Amino acid sequence: MRDAELSDLLLRWYDRHARVMPWRVSPQDRKAGAVPDPYRIWxxxxxxxxxxxxAVKDYFHRFTARWPTVSDLAAARDEDVMAEWAGLGYYARARNLLKAARAVVADHGGVFPGTRDGLLSLPGIGPYTAGAVAAIAYDEAATVVDGNVERVMARLFAVNTPLPVAKGELTALAASLTPETRSGDYAQAVMDLGATICTPRNPACGICPWSHACAARDAGIQAELPRKLPKVEKPVRRGTLWLATQSDMILLQRRPDTGLLGGMLGFPGDGWDGAGGEAPAAADWSEIGEIRHTFTHFHLYLTLQAAELPAGSVVSRGHFVSRRDFSPADLPTVMRKAYDRWRDSLSP
DNA sequence: CATACGTGGTA
DNA sequence: TTACCAAGTAT
Incomplete structure (x- = not known):
């Protein structure tokens, strides 16, 4: 079967099964002339x-309601964007989001670069995102390779090379199928296929539009692909978080712009992320419990120390914020866990 | 090329 | 409960 027949088959499947998403223009609306907004796609x-x-849906609604255009986002305050992103993870994305929005306004007149290569120059946009935006927003015939596409290609062509070694090979195979027309619909179609049918476990080959052409299915090894190199074991780190109040104020500390939870609000800590080393103030600290949290690359156990600081206390780290100006929703999840435990210890 | 970088859902 | 997984990027 020719490659063009495979992509046509998938597009016909997508016409009937495209999932509805807040940022997506349906294939029917596209055919009627609707054009996606590059800002929303990006x-x-x-x-x-x-x-x-x-996980993304609610965040997308809040961001677009608060900042409807890239110019609005570019004009936002850093701390507002970080607070709005809190809980979504990988916070470098939020910092780069702002940098990119400001670059679009400052260097491109408020209009997103019109090609994949142009998009690639913006912070936070790599090969995948550049291709996805170019294909979806501009119908550029870009090859889009995410985890779904890697899995679909590995199975369709029975690639036994493990990831990430196989990345280049899978990208070339994906490129061999990418059509010159309806590139945006096609990119979303392959990802939808991977997300709903060609799933990591128990792929639904019985209803897959590509099952007849699938080499892994033919060999009965579809559930074993893609193969992956063994993962390194997560080490355990331990440390302390200091939870201090002073009358109606809470002690918070903005984290450095780079590294773990970069740019996010949190409580002063020590012993687990290279910061600190001692309590931020002399006080009658009492241990109120422990929280555990697993990041991408390590398990974390944090001892929680709480204290009411005497009036006039000098703190070595952080700054006091009125309870009225503090929202736990602005915290990254590990810090919100600590706050929730603290609050529970005060009013059980 | 390997590592750092979050979180919530699922088996 | 543990382990894996999800539309990756920067360094």
Whole structure:
């Protein structure tokens, strides 16, 4: 079977089964002339990096309601954007989002670059996102390779080379199928196929439009692909978080712009992320419990120390914020876990 | 090329 | 409960 027949088959499947998403223009609306907004496509694609559609939806609605255009976002305050991103993870995405929005306004007159190569020059936009935005927003015939596409190609062509070694090979195979027309619909179609039918476990080959052409299915090894190199074991780190109040104030600390939870609000800590080393103030600290949290590359156990600081206390780290100006929703999840435990210890 | 970088859902 | 997984990028 020729490659063009395979892509046509998938597009016909997509016409009937495209999932509805807040940022997506349906294939029917596209055929009627509707054009996706590059800003919304870019925002959604950055949010979707290593993140599920379900987790992204509410964040996408809040961001687009608050900042409807790239110019609005470019004019936003850093702390507002970081607070709005809190809980979504991979916070470098939010910092780069702002940098890119400001670059679009400052260097491109408020209009997104019109090609994949142009998009690639913006912070936070790599090969996948550049291709996805170019294909979806501009119908450029860009090859789009995400985890779904890697899995679909590995199975369709029975590639036994493990990831990430196989990345280049899978990209070339994906390129061999990418059509010159309806490139945006096609890119979304392959990803939808991977997300709904060609799933990591128990792929639904019985209803797959490509099952007849699938080499892995033919060999009965579809569930074993793509193969992956063994993962390194996560080490355990331990440390302390200091939870201090002073009358109606809470002690918070903005984290450095780079590294773990970069740019996010949190509580002063020590012993687990290279920062600190001692309590931020002399006080009668009492241990109120422990939280555990697993990051991408390590398990973390944090001892929680709480204290009411005497009036006039000098703190070595952080700054006091009135409870009225503090929202736990602005915290990254590990910090919100600590806050929730703290609050529970105060009013059980 | 390997590592750092979050979180919530699922088996 | 543990381990894996999700529309990756930067360094």
């Amino acid at each position: 925002l959604s694609e950055v949010m979707l990096q290593q993140t599920t559609v379900a």
